[in-house]
Amino acid sequence: MKKSDIIISLRDITKSFPLEIGGVQQVLFNISFDVHAGEFVAIMGPSGSGKSTCMNIVGALDTPSGGTYELYGRNITNLGPDELAVIRNEHIGFVFQQFNLLSKRTVLDNVMLPLMYRGLPMAERERRAREMLRRVGLEKFESYLPTQLSGGMKQRVAIARALAGDPKLILADEPTGALDSKMGNEILKFFKQLNKEMGITIVMITHEFDIAKYASRLIHIRDGHINYDGPMPKTDRNL
Numbered sequence: 001m002k003k004s005d006i007i008i009s010l011r012d013i014t015k016s017f018p019l020e021i022g023g024v025q026q027v028l029f030n031i032s033f034d035v036h037a038g039e040f041v042a043i044m045g046p047s048g049s050g051k052s053t054c055m056n057i058v059g060a061l062d063t064p065s066g067g068t069y070e071l072y073g074r075n076i077t078n079l080g081p082d083e084l085a086v087i088r089n090e091h092i093g094f095v096f097q098q099f100n101l102l103s104k105r106t107v108l109d110n111v112m113l114p115l116m117y118r119g120l121p122m123a124e125r126e127r128r129a130r131e132m133l134r135r136v137g138l139e140k141f142e143s144y145l146p147t148q149l150s151g152g153m154k155q156r157v158a159i160a161r162a163l164a165g166d167p168k169l170i171l172a173d174e175p176t177g178a179l180d181s182k183m184g185n186e187i188l189k190f191f192k193q194l195n196k197e198m199g200i201t202i203v204m205i206t207h208e209f210d211i212a213k214y215a216s217r218l219i220h221i222r223d224g225h226i227n228y229d230g231p232m233p234k235t236d237r238n239l
């Protein structure tokens, strides 16, 4: 694979949080990996191992304590909050366990949200949001409120919102954590399709190996260290 294909490049990333009793707790220890364009990566590991902390850095929601992070070849390690916000809005679609939809806004408004800062005319924003809702099969629900939808439907709205800004990278933290296994599998089939047919790069945290298996590469984290990074294994017995 060419170097120019690298989207995410983490080198010796560390992260520590201050402890209330004084001192710090180190959560990530020298995390290094690259993600190439078109990959579908699952991140697994026990609760508290540092998965979300790592994902927050990858998603430019937080900055590392040490190491370097390059996104699309640009060193973004030391950027401030405003610059990181611009990068997130331009490059990354987020999907969270609890959907993070605005409950008082319609489905259509929710999907239009990331387009707010793009300087697009209203009609164009609506057109794009409708197109995304069609893609996730929810075009008939655009005027519903999120509270009127099932969990799986809410997650599909969140995916439509993530796609609205046309990102090449989707980051998902436990996207099926609040869904039953049937709905979870539907969401993953959809991710797989986005990855295969549109070439969207996906990095996803999950607790469930059956969900992870939709990805082709697994990164396993334990106590803030990577203890496996390679092709998706047949079972999770040796992790």
Ligand SMILES: Nc1ncnc2c1ncn2[C@@H]1O[C@H](COP(=O)(O)OP(=O)(O)OP(=O)(O)O)[C@@H](O)[C@H]1O
Pocket (backbone or CB within 6 Å): 017, 018, 027, 045, 046, 047, 048, 049, 050, 051, 052, 053, 054
């Ligand atoms: N903002 C924060 N301030 C202080 N400590 C934090 C903060 N965020 C995370 N931590 C600590 O970092 C460690 C790893 O947390 P993290 O949320 O990354 O784990 P995780 O692997 O995502 O776990 P889970 O599977 O339960 O979501 C935990 O001990 C947690 O208490």
Ligand SMILES: [Mg+2]
Pocket (backbone or CB within 6 Å): 051, 052, 053
């Ligand atoms: Mg987590």
